[in-house]
Every structure is written in C-alpha cells, then in structure tokens.
Amino acid sequence: MTETATPTIAPTPPASCPQQAEHAQTPALSIEGVNHAYGARRALIDVSFAVAPASFTALLGLNGAGKSTLFSLVTRLFGIQRGHISIFGHDIGAAPSEALRLLGVVFQPRTLDLDLSVRQNLLYHAALHGIARREADARSREVLARIALSDRAGSKVRDLSGGQMRRLEIARALLHRPRLLLLDEATVGLDVKARADILRHVRDLVSEQGIGVLWATHLFDEILATDDLVVLHEGRVLARGEVARVVADAGAVDVNGAFATLTVATERSRSAAP
C-alpha cells in the first residue's frame, strides 16, 4: 500500500494570545487507528490521518468506502470501537462537549426541518448550541446575507431549491462559529453551477476565516492540486498528503490516475494473497 506522510500543518492566521497560538498548532482533526465494524462487516480498518487548521482536506473515496461511517464517528453519532478521534486536541469520547463545540457538520442526507422556515431552522440550531435568542437572531441575519438568502428567511425550507438547501446547511453549520467543518458529499445531486458555488464558498471559508475543512467526495474534479488529500478505499486509507505528492508517489499524472493506480494495486495485492 502506498502511503505518504501525514500532511504538514498549514500556516494559520496570527494568534492573538499564547493560548490561541497553542490552539492553532493542534490539528483541527486527528484520527488515529480507527476501526469500525457492523457485525462481521468491517467498515473502517486502521484509519489514521489529520486535518490541519485553515486547510482544505479532500477525503476521496467511492460509494461504500466508509466516508459516512467515519463522519458518524467524528460527530459521535456512533461510538468509537477502536482508535482515537480528537478535535483540536479534545478527545471525542472523553470530552465530547468540548470537541463538538468546535465542529460544524453537513451530512450527506438533508437534515433540515422542511416544515420550518429558513430562519426557524437556524434559530433551532443556535438553541441547540446554547446561543441566546438575540445573538442567534444577529448571527442568522449575518449568515443569510452571506449566502444570499436574506430574502428567503421566512420561506419554508421545502420551498428552496437543492442548491439553496445545501447553502443553508453550510450556513447553519457555521452559525456557532466552529473551527472545523465536515462536509459529506455536500454537492451530490446539484447542478454544475450550484456545485461550483458551494465549493467556492467553502474554500473561501478556509482562506478568509481560517476554518479547517474535511470535504468528503467521490468527484475528482472537486480536488485542487494544492489541497491535502486522503484516499479511502474499502475502509482503508491508501494514501494521504498533498495532492501533488500523492499523484507523484502513485506515478500518475492526475488525481484520477492516482486513484486508479492505488485502488487497482490494492485489489491486486488482495487477490494475490493466499
């Protein structure tokens, strides 16, 4: 199995105090030796990688690779069977509240309440994070303006388009000002323009707000050469590191080729095994 080194921590915005500086040096997300099984079926096998603060890390894998299971473990929807997951140094099992405070997440299925309005969905999320009503109102207005949905604040969510719903989910995930954002196949089912808009918006969050992003996808064209990349296949990490380095190590010319090389090599080695 080809495996490059853990990505280096990307430069972060200047910290204003020693405590914040220490915070900035800790990986946004650290996953070490994580294993998960559904009965006899092993969904994740010894998965380890890290996401640096203020970086965009693509988690590339086909359907069935284990991406959603990994997200369920990071968000504590599932209990960790083996291994450790921490968010900015807070272990998700031992200190879930501290870890989840720093985490924003957009799941693969829509998790908005379709019968509530756009604003009501945001206020509900804010309440779940203990954000007082006045502050929640102000933040809702701010995020709605940022995603150009201010004029739809009173509309029922079921009346929004797919792209608008996704933008709203991202805005909702940012409402409590997390430092790490997880997005699981956030562009699935969207048209080309909506996909591009959402991807650009998320990349802006990295560069402008210093948020660490883990972007799970199976679409090669969503990954840039400057991104960090984790290739997940059948529950195993096949490669991790900067995209250019992963591609070079695989002897390929692009991500597509690198992915094909890595997965074919894995399948060959498995079929050759006794």
Added chain:
Amino acid sequence: MSVTTAGPAQSGFSFGEYLTCLNGIVWREALRFLHQRERFVSALVRPLVWLFIFAAGFRQVLGISIIPPYETYILYEVYIAPGLMAMIQLFNGMQSSLSMVYDREMGNMRTLLVSPLPRWYLLFCKLLAGTAVSLLQVYAFLLIAWFWDIAPPPIGYLTVLPALVLSGLMLGALGMLISSGIKQLENFAGVMNFVIFPMFFASSALYPLWRVQEGSPMLYYVCDFNPFTHAVELVRFALYGKMNWVSLAVVVGCTLVFMIGAIYAYDPSRGFSRRGPAGGET
C-alpha cells in the same frame, strides 16, 4: 467578509445555555404541533368520541359504585374522563416516538444529537417538550368536557397539573425508549397493536379494577401491574385534589426506568451505533 475566529473550546455550559437549549427544543416541538393542525384535531376527537359515544352507550351497562376519590355516585362519563386524559398523553407519547423515528429516518435527529450539550439533557428536553404539547391537548379536552357537565372542583384543574406532568413524562419516556428500538417507520404500526391498545384496555381507564377482578382475577393482576393504570389513578386522584401515593411511586419509578433506558439506547457507544448508516451512505 469578516474573519471570525473562535478561541479554545469552553468547558461546561452555563445555566443560560441549558435554558436556551430547552427553550429551543420546546419551541420547535410547539411549532411542529401548530403546523400539524390535523394532529391536534385528531388528538381531541379520539377521547371525545369515547366520551360522547362510548360512554353514553355504556352508561346503563356499567354502574360505578362509590370508590375513592369519588365521594358519591358518579356518571360513567365522569369516571372515564381521567382515563381519557391519560389516553391523550399515551397517544401523544407514542406520537412523539413516531416523530423521533421519522426524524431519524429523515436525518433531522442528527441535528439534535451532534449538539455539544450532554445527550441525556437533549433527550430530557425532548421529553419535556412532548409533555408540554400533551398538556395543551389535555386542557383543551377538559374545557370541552366542562360543557358536557364533567366538571371537577375548580382547584382540581390546578392540582391535576403536576400529575399530568408526571404521567406525560412517564408515557413520553416509554415512547422514547420504544423509538430507539424501531428501525423503520413502517414498524410503528406494531406499536399500536402491542403497546398502546394493551396498555389502554388493560387499565382502570374504562372500568374500575374491582369490576375486572370480578370477571378475571388474572387480568386484574395484569391491570394492576400496568404502569398506565397508575398514571390514570394518579390523574384521577389529583383531579379531585387528592393523592394516590402508590400510583405516584409507580409513575415516578417507571419514568426513571424508561428514561434511563432511553438514554442508554441513544448512547452512541450502545444502541444508536448498532445500526449502520442510512441508505445510500457508507
């Protein structure tokens, strides 16, 4: 765009944060209830059908002797009113569990469960929200029943409130526990057949237990063991400003057992994680 950076995560939550979370969950439950007007109507129609049709038919068949908390002979309608109040809460508790299963299938449940507040607290808030909705329904029923000459002493409307909160919590916690074990929405019909109807009919809601004992001693023990019987009796006594201590103990005990069971079942390292990801996810 302004740069927003958060500092290191705080430890613990303030009282205000806990209260904000509770308000948010109750507010959302109330909004959903108001949006589903047919749910409110059906929640009222069900007990009213029992009161106006069933009770009118059975009034001549089922004589009620003087039993506590009543101090005189009463009409059958008066006897079954507390049972119907508890029935509203029973159905509401199961409706809440149905909505939790629906939320889980639709993905909304994740929004709740990834909140940084303690999961036991989130589930407790959900339970309180469901109970608050059931109180609205019960008082609407009492208002209509008052026009039908079913009028407990005025103080009873106040003294019954804590009993309704307790019975609402118990039945809501039971619904929550059941919802943790239901994998698909389609399986919920089984809850109607195996939980709601047996609990309701094997209780003192429609007939006093001494009547049941005359007919079947075995069924009497089943009814006496049924927590719903004690919810009914707690409400019945409280409606007349009296206390049934045995029922209080059973309802409080069952609430704790069901609640602990639900928290255990929704713990990520136990119940909730045994299921795989939703369809299409891996």
